[in-house]
Amino acid sequence: MLERSSSSYRRRWGRSGALGFVLPAALVAVVFAWLVGLVRVPGLESPVPGVHAQIGGVPAARLEAAKASLNAIAVKGRAPKTGYTRAQFGQAWADTDRNGCDTRNDILGRDLADPTFKEGTRNCLVLSGTLHDPYTGKTIEFRRGERSADVQIDHVVPLSDAWQKGAQQWTAEKRLEFANDPANLRSADGQANQDKGDGDLATWLPPNKAFRCEYAVDVVEVKGEYGLWMTQSEHDKAGELLAACRAE
Known part of the structure; x- marks a missing residue:
């Protein structure tokens, strides 16, 4: 019973952990694209000069x-x-x-x-x-x-x-x-x-x-x-x- 509970916990943790990793990674990708000028945010210019x-x-x-x-x-x-x-x-x-x-x-x-x-x-x-x-x-x-x-x-x-x-x-x-x-x-x-x-x-x-x-x-x-x-x-x-x- 304890083992099943532990396995269930690990499965749940694995899913939420993966999701928690994917979301920050996506956010980092968007911020990077903005930094190098690949995407534009209205009213907010890329801080990299000359992009x-x-x-x-x-x-x-x-x-x-x-x-x-x-x-x-x-x-x-x-x-x-x-x-x-x-x-x-x-x-x-x-x-x-x-x-x-x-x-x-x-x-x-x-x-x-x-x-x-x-x-x-x-x-x-x-x-x-x-x-x-x-x-x-x-x-x-x-x-x-x-x-x-x-x-x-x-x-x-x-x-x-x-x-x-x-x-x-x-x-x-x-x-x-x-x-x-x-x-x-x-x-x-x-x-x-x-x-x-x-x-x-x-x-x-x-x-x-x-x-x-x-x-x-x-x-x-x-x-x-x-x-x-x-x-x-x-x-x-x-x-x-x-x-x-x-x-x-």
Whole structure:
């Protein structure tokens, strides 16, 4: 009788002891995640300096404007991709600003350090330069020719993504403007641009974490300016990224 009672006690103790161990362990895990910035507690910032700054920052006014813009962006599902071709957005790299240079060379000239130009092209045809690529953090030496594709021009909001989130309803003129808008274009590492494809914020982010804040702000600004919508997953990711941005 005594032995059964003792065994019963040990079984009961074992269950409650295990439970008592699991609960503190779970609590420790949550506290640790908060300390290193993996979870956010409203009104309570992680005490570890720089945890949220790892995705970079933007000027405070720009960040607040992006947050307001995100709140105004509609949330809908993707429309079918049916009918999408690059031609729906007009001639590739058209001279929409009428400065005599095509858009690709305009963006290369803007983004490359120490660009050189072909003589007689009114500083239009970029021959070489150095790209400090924000997407990867790499430094890439651009040379026109066989290695031209090492540096590509990325649409921050991809044309296919735009097509499925509102651009089908635009005029041809507006799609041409969008495809050549410098605010939606960035010189980037060719492989990173290929890896991105038509990914949105929910499916692709720059490998260089220090640039993710600015990238998210760029996307929100472009989508807000052109009235494009976001899927729920993209909208959630945009909110998460803006919340983690450092205001400068």
